[in-house]
Amino acid sequence: MKKRMSVRARTEAIWGLAFIAPTIIGLLILNYYPIFETVWQSLCKTGDFGIGNTFIGLENFRTLFHDKEVFRTLFNSFRYAVLSLPLTVAISLVLAVLLNRKMKMRGVYRTIFFLPMVCAPAAVAMVWKWMFNQDYGLLNHMLGRKVNWVTDPAIAMIAIVIVGVWSSIGNNMILLIGGLQDIPKDYYEAASVDGSTGVHSFFHITIPLLSPMLFFIIQTGIMGALQLFDLPFMIMDQSSRAWPSVKTITYLFYEYAFEKSNRGYGAAIIMFLIAIISLLTFLLQKSEKKWVHYD
Amino acid sequence: MSWRTKKNWTSIMIHTFLVVGSAAMLLPFAWMVLTAFKTRSESISVNPFYIFPAHGWHFENFVQVWNSYNFLVLYKNTLIMIALRVLCACLTATLAGYSFGRLKFPFKNFFFALILVQMMVPGQIFIIPQYLIVSRLHMMNTQFALVLPGAVTAFGTYLCKQGYQSLPSSLEEAAELDGANIGQRFLYVMLPLTRSSLVSLGIFTALFAYKDLMWPMIVAPKTNCTTLTAALSRLQGQFTSNYPQLMAGAVMAVVPMLILYLIFQKQFVEGIATSGGKL
Numbered sequence: 205m206k207k208r209m210s211v212r213a214r215t216e217a218i219w220g221l222a223f224i225a226p227t228i229i230g231l232l233i234l235n236y237y238p239i240f241e242t243v244w245q246s247l248c249k250t251g252d253f254g255i256g257n258t259f260i261g262l263e264n265f266r267t268l269f270h271d272k273e274v275f276r277t278l279f280n281s282f283r284y285a286v287l288s289l290p291l292t293v294a295i296s297l298v299l300a301v302l303l304n305r306k307m308k309m310r311g312v313y314r315t316i317f318f319l320p321m322v323c324a325p326a327a328v329a330m331v332w333k334w335m336f337n338q339d340y341g342l343l344n345h346m347l348g349r350k351v352n353w354v355t356d357p358a359i360a361m362i363a364i365v366i367v368g369v370w371s372s373i374g375n376n377m378i379l380l381i382g383g384l385q386d387i388p389k390d391y392y393e394a395a396s397v398d399g400s401t402g403v404h405s406f407f408h409i410t411i412p413l414l415s416p417m418l419f420f421i422i423q424t425g426i427m428g429a430l431q432l433f434d435l436p437f438m439i440m441d442q443s444s445r446a447w448p449s450v451k452t453i454t455y456l457f458y459e460y461a462f463e464k465s466n467r468g469y470g471a472a473i474i475m476f477l478i479a480i481i482s483l484l485t486f487l488l489q490k491s492e493k494k495w496v497h498y499d
Numbered sequence: 500m501s502w503r504t505k506k507n508w509t510s511i512m513i514h515t516f517l518v519v520g521s522a523a524m525l526l527p528f529a530w531m532v533l534t535a536f537k538t539r540s541e542s543i544s545v546n547p548f549y550i551f552p553a554h555g556w557h558f559e560n561f562v563q564v565w566n567s568y569n570f571l572v573l574y575k576n577t578l579i580m581i582a583l584r585v586l587c588a589c590l591t592a593t594l595a596g597y598s599f600g601r602l603k604f605p606f607k608n609f610f611f612a613l614i615l616v617q618m619m620v621p622g623q624i625f626i627i628p629q630y631l632i633v634s635r636l637h638m639m640n641t642q643f644a645l646v647l648p649g650a651v652t653a654f655g656t657y658l659c660k661q662g663y664q665s666l667p668s669s670l671e672e673a674a675e676l677d678g679a680n681i682g683q684r685f686l687y688v689m690l691p692l693t694r695s696s697l698v699s700l701g702i703f704t705a706l707f708a709y710k711d712l713m714w715p716m717i718v719a720p721k722t723n724c725t726t727l728t729a730a731l732s733r734l735q736g737q738f739t740s741n742y743p744q745l746m747a748g749a750v751m752a753v754v755p756m757l758i759l760y761l762i763f764q765k766q767f768v769e770g771i772a773t774s775g776g777k778l
Contacts, residue, residue, distance in 0.1 A: 213603065219681040220604030227595035228610055230651030235617050238628035245627060299520070302513055309514075315764060316521045319528070321771065322760040324710050326731040327749040331531045333735075334742050340543045342530050370524070375771060382772045431621055434712045438732060454623060461627050462717050474623050481621055 245471035253465060264472035274473060277453040278480070283361055284452065285429035288368045293421060296373045300380035301410070314381075318374035325371065329438030332367045336439070352446075354439060360446035364436055368429075376421050383417030384410070415496045423488055430481055433458065453477055535560055535746040542742045560747035564738075568730055569723055570751055576719075577726045579642055581708045584649035588704045589697050591651045596659020596693075597685050601671065617653035626713070633718050640724035645715060649708060655700045658773065662696035663689060695769070702763075702770030709756055727752045 209217065246264055248257040268274050299317060303310055320328060335342050336353035344350055353363040387410065395405050411418075436450040453473065461470025534542055536556040564570070598604070599611055625648065633644045666689060674684045715729035722733060731752055738744045760767050 216602050216681065217604040220598045220602035220607070223594040223598035223602070223685075224604075224610055226591045227651045227653075227656050228613060230591065231613055231617055231653060233632075234629060234648060234651065235620075235625055235653070236613070238625040239620065241628035241631070242624050299517075302517065307510075307513070309517075313517050313521060314768070315761075316524050318768065318771075319524060319757070319760075322706065322756045322767065323753045324712075324728045324731070324756075326712050326728045327752045328527070330731060330735060330745055330749045331527045334534065334746065335527055335530060337742070340742075342526070370527075374524075378768055378772050427621065431623065437712075438735065457623060458713060462630070467627050471627055474621075474627075478621055478624060485619075 242471045242474065245467050246475045248468045250466050250468040257468070260468075264469050265476070267469070268472050268476055273456065274453065274476070276448065277451050277456045278477075280361070280450055281430050281432060281452045281454070284364060284368065284432055284450075285426055287361065287365045288372075288429060289422065289425045291365070291369045292372050292376060292425065293418065295369065296376035296380055296421075297414075297418075299373065299377045300384055301406070303377065304381050304384045314377075317377055320371040321375050325434045326438050328371060329367065329435050332363075332370075333439045336363050354441075355444050355446050357446045357449040360440065360444075360450045364439060364450050367435055367439065368432070371435075372425075372428075376425075379421060380414065380417060383414045387413045412497045416498060419488075419492055419496045423485070426484060426488070427481060430454075430477065430484075531746045531749055534743055535750050537743050539741055539743055557743070560743045561751065564734070564744050564748045564751070567737075568734060568748070572723050573725070573727050573730050574755070576642070576645070576724065577709065577728075580645040580726060581705045583642070583646045584708045585701045585704045587646065587650045588652045588655050589701055592655030592659045592700060593690060593693065593697060594685075595656040596661075596696075597663050597689060599656065600660040600663030601668075601689070602681070614653045614656050618657065626717070630717050638718075640719050640721045644718040645726065648714060649704065652700075652704070655704065658696055658700050659693060662693040666692055696773065698766050699770040699773045702767055706756075706770075 245257070247259060247261060249260045249263065250257060303314055303317075333354065338344060338350055338352055338355065341353070343353065352359060354360055391409050391413070392405055395409055400408065431454050432452045433454045436452055437455055440447050440450055454477070457470050457473045457477070459470075460466045460473060533551060536552045536558070538552075538554060538557055541552065541554060595614075599607070599614075629648050633639060633647060636643075638644045638647075670688055670692075671684050674688045679687070709726075710728065711726075712728050712732065715726040716732060719725040719729065722730060725733075731748060734748045735745060738748075
């Protein structure tokens with residue numbers, strides 16, 4: 205039996221729906237319709253000059269699974285994630301622990317480490333490109349050697365990782381300081397009564413209690429790393445011989461969808477990447493029970 | 500070693516570590532500014548003692564880049580885009596956040612699921628169709644195109660909902676007894692109390708809009724219609740190896756946001772901390 209709503213409940217429902225209307229309508233047009241359109245595009249062949257769509261079923265995906273470049277760029281994105289994430293997490297964890305204590309200049313240090321967060325990655329990348337310059341760059345001046353930071357395929361990814369880590373430690377540091385502040389002080393006091401030292405407490409109290417935040421940082425970090433686009437694009441010359449070893453899958457998507465006007469294939473690439481990201485999220489969530497402690 | 504000296508040593512080591520770290524963080528900024536004031540030949544001299552501009556500080560780089568790229572227009576475009584995105588995001592998100600956090604209405608769970616799912620999907624999946632919407636409307640190279648994807652925000656709605664949920668319901672009940680309708684309760688009682696989540700959302704939105712590169716490159720390829728970030732990618736193509744000019748461009752692109760950060764530091768840090776750094 206359908207209950208009739210009281211006048212009061214009906215008024216509330218009208219206000220409620222009216223208030224969410226702009227957001228929901230916006231999401232439907234700007235996000236939900238696009239999801240279906242992208243799925244549809246990935247099943248279509250885009251005509252010359254990006255005009256017209258012909259349904260071709262799974263043909264794009266068949267091409268994709270035989271496309272060496274897709275897997276090479278995917279491998280690059282993974283390589284970036286694997287190299288940058290442990291470094292970022294380790295450094296920001298150390299910084300967070302140090303800067304969570306009362307000390308002189310704490311505010312100044314925090315401000316400095318946070319600076320890259322408010323800079324456009326495009327500008328940051330330009331500055332680093334100049335720092336990496338083989339002949340006149342500051343880094344080679346300081347090292348007294350001529351390292352081919354951005355032109356040697358073996359080193360180029362390391363250069364990108366340096367910039368990536370430099371850019372993101374401040375952000376993770378702030379999140380981890382937030383996590384540290386939520387740990388009750390008496391845990392440490394109780395442990396020190398039991399004779400626990402600083403290092404022991406760090407591994408047996410700090411890390412377990414910080415694990416939800418660490419999990420969050422690792423999860424968003426992997427997603428972010430796999431979607432990396434601007435740093436390699438701005439730091440490297442696309443004509444350089446090192447470019448293939450840093451080109452990311454998100455750049456490949458951009459290239460097909462917008463530079464080569466082959467939206468169908470671009471859509472297929474992004475669907476493929478999303479499938480991989482979803483799989484990874486699923487695996488991470490499963491592993492979460494094993495090492496993340498919630499109270 | 501006594502306990503006291505040991506403690507001093509630890510403190511000195513920690514400070515040394517932090518100072519070295521800070522130097523590494525600041526070095527690129529310093530090099531950017533110093534290079535921007537050099538002449539081209541000075542920048543490519545191999546003499547490492549030319550850390551500071553030896554032949555005086557050259558402002559020509561700024562003037563040249565400013566003129567050839569019309570930075571005034573770029574600043575204007577970027578500022579308007581950021582302002583409109585912040586306004587749209589805060590307005591729609593606070594309304595929806597209040598509704599999800601405090602009101603009962605049919606299909607609430609379904610609608611909220613729409614919010615959650617959008618937050619989980621990687622953003623690139625929206626880009627091709629969003630671009631097609633802009634191009635079908637013949638709106639390429641307009642402010643409308645730059646702002647469009649930021650018109651509503653699932654993440655912001657979620658953030659605001661959390662803010663409204665944490666408020667005690669007694670406040671609203673008191674206002675209701677005084678005869679305030681839902682609109683008045685929202686506007687005069689609840690909204691002012693969630694100012695901090697709105698500030699967080701505003702800062703997050705502004706930073707995201709300012710940093711985004713792919714979208715302005717796609718929908719606003721014309722140099723005088725685009726944003727600072729996208730213009731930088733063009734600049735690099737044009738002044739390939741004229742580093743003083745490139746650095747002058749970079750300085751002009753980062754300085755406004757840096758100044759804002761130094762003034763509103765606390766809000767910036769809180770904004771990032773509450774938004775979980777989804778940047």
